[in-house]
Amino acid sequence: MTRTGLCAAALAVLALGAGASPAAAQVELSGVWQPRYHEDLPERIPGPELRDYLGLPINDSARQFGDSWDPSRITLPEEQCRVHVSPYILRGPLNLRIWVEKDPKTQEVLAIKMYSSTYEQTRTLWMDGRPHPGPNAPHTWMGFSTGRWDGDMLIVETSHLKQGWIRRNGIAMSDRATYTEYLVLNGDMLTHIGVLVDPVFLTEPLVRSQDFIRAQRDLPAQTWLWVCEPVVEIATQTEGDVPAYLPGEHPFKGEFETKHHLPEFAARGGAETMYPEFKERIREWLVKNPRPAPAKGK
Amino acid sequence: MAREESSARASEGKVMRHLFPRTIRIAAVTAAVIAGAAGAAVTRAGAQQAQNFDTRNFDGVQLDIQQVSGNVYMVVGAGGNTTVFTGPEGVMVVDTQFAPLSGKILDAIRTLSDQPIRWIVNTHMHGDHTGGNEAIAKAGRTRAGGNVVGDIGAAATATARIIAHENALNRMVMLDPPLPSAALPTDTFFNARKDLLFNGEAIQMFHQPAAHTDGDLLIHFRRADVVSTGDLFTTVMYPFIDAANGGTIDGYIKALNTILAITVPSNVNEGGTMVIPGHGRLSDEQDVVEYRDMVTIVRDRIREYVRRGMTLDQVKARKPTLDFDPRYGNDTGFWTTSMFIEVIYKQMLAANPPKTVKPATPSRRTNK
Numbered sequence: 001m002t003r004t005g006l007c008a009a010a011l012a013v014l015a016l017g018a019g020a021s022p023a024a025a026q027v028e029l030s031g032v033w034q035p036r037y038h039e040d041l042p043e044r045i046p047g048p049e050l051r052d053y054l055g056l057p058i059n060d061s062a063r064q065f066g067d068s069w070d071p072s073r074i075t076l077p078e079e080q081c082r083v084h085v086s087p088y089i090l091r092g093p094l095n096l097r098i099w100v101e102k103d104p105k106t107q108e109v110l111a112i113k114m115y116s117s118t119y120e121q122t123r124t125l126w127m128d129g130r131p132h133p134g135p136n137a138p139h140t141w142m143g144f145s146t147g148r149w150d151g152d153m154l155i156v157e158t159s160h161l162k163q164g165w166i167r168r169n170g171i172a173m174s175d176r177a178t179y180t181e182y183l184v185l186n187g188d189m190l191t192h193i194g195v196l197v198d199p200v201f202l203t204e205p206l207v208r209s210q211d212f213i214r215a216q217r218d219l220p221a222q223t224w225l226w227v228c229e230p231v232v233e234i235a236t237q238t239e240g241d242v243p244a245y246l247p248g249e250h251p252f253k254g255e256f257e258t259k260h261h262l263p264e265f266a267a268r269g270g271a272e273t274m275y276p277e278f279k280e281r282i283r284e285w286l287v288k289n290p291r292p293a294p295a296k297g298k
Numbered sequence: 299m300a301r302e303e304s305s306a307r308a309s310e311g312k313v314m315r316h317l318f319p320r321t322i323r324i325a326a327v328t329a330a331v332i333a334g335a336a337g338a339a340v341t342r343a344g345a346q347q348a349q350n351f352d353t354r355n356f357d358g359v360q361l362d363i364q365q366v367s368g369n370v371y372m373v374v375g376a377g378g379n380t381t382v383f384t385g386p387e388g389v390m391v392v393d394t395q396f397a398p399l400s401g402k403i404l405d406a407i408r409t410l411s412d413q414p415i416r417w418i419v420n421t422h423m424h425g426d427h428t429g430g431n432e433a434i435a436k437a438g439r440t441r442a443g444g445n446v447v448g449d450i451g452a453a454a455t456a457t458a459r460i461i462a463h464e465n466a467l468n469r470m471v472m473l474d475p476p477l478p479s480a481a482l483p484t485d486t487f488f489n490a491r492k493d494l495l496f497n498g499e500a501i502q503m504f505h506q507p508a509a510h511t512d513g514d515l516l517i518h519f520r521r522a523d524v525v526s527t528g529d530l531f532t533t534v535m536y537p538f539i540d541a542a543n544g545g546t547i548d549g550y551i552k553a554l555n556t557i558l559a560i561t562v563p564s565n566v567n568e569g570g571t572m573v574i575p576g577h578g579r580l581s582d583e584q585d586v587v588e589y590r591d592m593v594t595i596v597r598d599r600i601r602e603y604v605r606r607g608m609t610l611d612q613v614k615a616r617k618p619t620l621d622f623d624p625r626y627g628n629d630t631g632f633w634t635t636s637m638f639i640e641v642i643y644k645q646m647l648a649a650n651p652p653k654t655v656k657p658a659t660p661s662r663r664t665n666k
Contacts, residue, residue, distance in 0.1 A: 065621035068595065078558060078587045081567045119566050136362050136374045138580040141568055162568075163588050174625055175533075175585075200624040228565050240555045242594040246602060247616065 027152050027185045029112065032219065033096040033212035040208070044091050048169040052256045053269030062171055062201035063268060067250050069170025072234075072243035081228035083119040083141040085164030087179045087196050090210050094118040095219055112147060112154070117224045125156050132159050139175050156181040166196070166206065171269075174200035188214040204271045261291045356398040361406050364580050368522040369497070372574045373406050375399050377426035381526040381574050382407055383519060385497025388416035389438070391458075392517050392526045393576075394430030403430055404437050414439050417496065419503065420462040420483060421528025421576070422514045423469040423543065431460055432481040463505050464488040466513030469543055504560075506530055506553035510537065510576075512544025514553065518560055525560055526574045531586055533578030536619070536626045536638040537593055539645075547597050547642045548649070554590040558583060592622050597642055604646040613643055 037045055043052075053066060073079055084092060095117040101110050114123040125147040132144055143161035147154055158179040166173045177198035184191045190212040197205050245251065257267040263285045272278055356376055364372040366381075373380040377395030380403060389411050395403060407415065415438025420428050438458030447454045462470075462483035470482055492503040500520040505513075510529045517526040529538060530553040539545040561571035561583035573581040599618040608616075619627060619635055627635040 059624070061621045061624050064617070068621060073591075078567070078583065081563075081565060082584070083566050083568065121566070134362060136364050136372070136579045138572070138582060139585070141566070162584060175588075176625070226566075240551065240590075240594065242591045242598070244595045244598065246599060247618070247620070 026149050028100075029098045029154065029183065029185065029190065030100055031098060032215040032217075033098065033190055034215050035090070035094065035096070036211045036213060039210065040091070043167065045093065048167050049256045049259075050169050050252050051250060052169060052267060053167070053171060053273075054262070054266055055273050056167060056171060056269040057202050057204040057206055057271035057274055058166075058171060058269050059201060059203050062166075064247050065172050065201070066167075066170035068244045068247055069172075070243040070245050075233045075237065076242070077230040077232055080230040080233075081119075083121060083164075085161050085173060086121075086123060086142045086145070086158055087161070087173060087177065087194055088165050088168075089116050089118055089121060089141075090192060090194075091208070092118055095223055096212060097224070115224070118226055119228070120224075120226045125154075132157075143179065152185065154181075154183040156183070166198075166201070172201060174198050176200050177202075190214070204274070206274075261286075261289075263289070354396070354398070356396060356402075359399060359402065361399075361402050363406055363409070366522070366572050366574060366580060367519075367524050369410075370519050370522040370524045371410055372580055373403065375402065377429060378421075378424070378529065378576045379526075379574055379578075381517070381524075382410055383497065383499070383501075383522075384411035384413065385499065386413065387497045388413045390417040390419065390496060390501070391415060391434055392419045392574075393421055393427040393528065394418060394434050396426055397429035397433065400430040400433035403434060407434075415458045416440055417494075418458050418460040419515065419517055419526075420460060420466055421517065421526065421530075422511050423462070423466040424511070424529070424540075427528060427576070428470065428481065431483075432478055434458065435460055435480060459484045461485045461487075461492070461494075461503065463513040463515055465507075465544065466511070466515075469511065469513060504556065506549065506556060508544055508546045508549035509553040510545050510550060511540050516553070516557060516560070523562075523571045524574060525557060525571060527557060527576060529576035530554065531557060531573065531575045531581070531589060533575050533581060533585060533589070534626075535577070535628060535633065536596075536622075536635060538633045539638070539641045541641055541645070547593075547645050551590070551594055551597060554586060554593060557586050558590060561586065592626070596622065596638075597646070600639065600642045601646045601650065604643065604650055610640060610643050614639055 042048070050071075051067065053063065056062075058066075074082070083089070090096070097115040099113050101113060102108060103110050109127045111127055112125040114125065115121070116123070119141070121142055123142040123145065125145045127147050130146065132146065137144075137160060139160045139162045141162050141164070143158040145156050145158040147156045149155075156179075158181070161173070161175060161177055161179065163175045164173045165171065173196065177196060177200070179197075180195045182193045182195075184193075191209060192212065193207065193209045195205050195207050196202065254264070256262070257264050263282070266273060266278075266282060266285075272281075354376075359376045362374040364374070366372050369384045371382045371384075373382055375395050376399060378393050380395055381390075381392035383390040383392075389407060391403075391407065394400065415434060417440075418431060418435055418438075420431070435457040439455050440457065440459045442454040457480065460483040462485075464486040465488075467483045467486045470477055487503075487505075490505050494501045494503070499522060502518045502520065504516040504518070506516060507514075514528055514530055516528070516530060518524075519526075530550065537547075537550050539547050539550060557573065561573060563570040563583040567584045567587075569582055571583060573583070573586055575581055596619055599616075600613055603613045603616060603618070614636070618639060623635060629635065
């Protein structure tokens with residue numbers, strides 16, 4: 001199964017398991033959490049390769065957006081402190097703190113708070129049943145989130161997100177995306193599954209998961225900080241310039257698939273590339289295009 | 299920017315005659331020769347924008363009031379967004395939406411302040427931003443003194459004053475059918491900036507020449523730290539370059555960069571200076587960055603294609619807006635994606651005409 005298929009299966013199992021617990025037995029998520037990167041490591045830590053869209057249910061508009069994206073864009077002062085949106089931020093390196101805010105008079109839970117050290121983002125998951133804002137309210141990196149318990153599983157719905165990344169190589173998430181999360185505790189392991197729906201760039205929901213381990217001690221204060229101060233990095237850059245490649249003229253076109261000996265139709269992504277059946281197409285291609293034997297002496 | 303058809307829309311030629319005084323008309327005709335067929339489409343869009351669209355039924359429109367910062371509010375209805383700024387000296391209203399919505403706008407203002415409306419500011423000349431000028435001005439009153447009040451009495455203070463750039467007024471007085479004089483700006487300026495201290499707030503109005511039109515203003519409320527952009531920024535569609543009323547893509551991009559020069563975000567590119575767009579949701583600098591990036595990328599692509607000598611059809615075949623179409627594109631309405639591409643193409647072609655290839659000069663030497 002692909003990672004996405006695994007995630008979908010895991011989600012189903014988690015939903016079944018969570019449903020067996022009584023609603024009143026809400027688990028305690030408060031604490032310090034640290035991510036484990038065994039899932040999708042190359043994408044999450046070193047970072048994705050350019051034009052690697054494999055496994056993403058993207059449309060042609062998303063492909064052109066990614067193909068045009070020049071990494072020099074993040075040299076622009078106004079882009080340097082760009083925050084990862086909530087559907088992406090938990091996939092990167094971070095320290096995560098979760099705590100509960102209660103009404104002091106009733107001790108009812110008002111909200112669950114999540115603080116990510118990356119970009120110093122505090123996220124509020126409203127648990128008091130309030131509605132989401134209307135269409136004219138501002139959008140933020142973390143969006144507006146409401147949560148509810150389904151047994152021991154916390155379900156979070158998020159809207160009002162800013163434009164961000166689906167994959168950090170130019171595959172964008174639009175500000176019309178919505179995000180549903182499922183958080184399940186297994187001992188000291190927290191499993192987080194996110195389902196992203198984006199009517200602008202995705203043809204199907206994108207399902208991804210991450211795991212976190214509860215830390216037994218807090219971390220030094222400065223590990224929770226992220227100070228960002230934009231500066232002019234390129235003296236010759238004209239104010240207002242926006243680095244971008246012309247569509248179809250990406251200078252590293254073909255590099256990813258050549259390096260990994262993959263067909264172009266795989267590298268270009270699309271919903272088909274998420275599913276287990278896609279392995280058969282790769283296998284057929286490899287039969288016709290066998291991997292070259294390594295050169296002698298290597 | 300309204301998308302509705304105007305039943306009162308005159309034929310293109312008739313509108314052109316009434317939109318422009320003679321000298322401007324000559325320039326417009328020259329531009330039209332350069333712009334060709336695409337210019338005609340843009341002119342139709344411009345004419346549509348200039349009207350008040352009084353025939354539309356606005357009964358079902360419900361206004362949404364968003365508090366932006368301090369005493370600055372964004373009122374969303376059916377036309378361009380309205381900014382309302384309240385304080386002890388009175389109320390300032392930036393853009394007045396369509397005329398039939400004036401009653402609802404006034405009701406909304408009265409929920410925010412019982413002080414008199416002193417000032418209206420028009421960010422530009424289009425009817426979806428100026429249609430309520432007359433009714434809202436008449437509901438307000440200004441301060442006046444000296445001999446003029448002695449001469450003309452209460453009429454000197456009977457309405458709020460209306461600020462606009464002179465170019466906007468010049469366009470508005472040429473509309474057909476003509477606007478009532480009470481709907482026209484009373485206070486215009488022709489230089490780059492106008493400052494005003496009102497309710498203890500420093501308010502700066504920056505003229506952005508040749509952008510959405512040739513009479514656009516950015517309004518910066520310095521203490522509240524809010525910018526009202528008019529149609530120099532929207533979150534709902536590609537920028538409408540109203541070439542018939544002096545708009546240009548390069549000027550539009552300059553205006554977006556001017557907004558970015560004014561705005562200061564927090565250290566994580568969020569919040570800080572808030573931005574009230576001409577249409578769409580409340581925004582901040584990062585939203586303008588995304589929009590500026592999009593507009594600049596599309597302009598740069600088409601400019602390069604023009605430089606390579608491509609025709610308009612060839613440029614369209616390259617789909618220069620494909621990555622942004624699901625977010626901002628329109629196949630129908632007064633301003634389509636195709637019209638957006640066309641106006642950029644024509645303006646890039648005019649600014650960067652392809653080099654004429656001269657016939658090779660015959661060599662004086664003969665091959666022997």
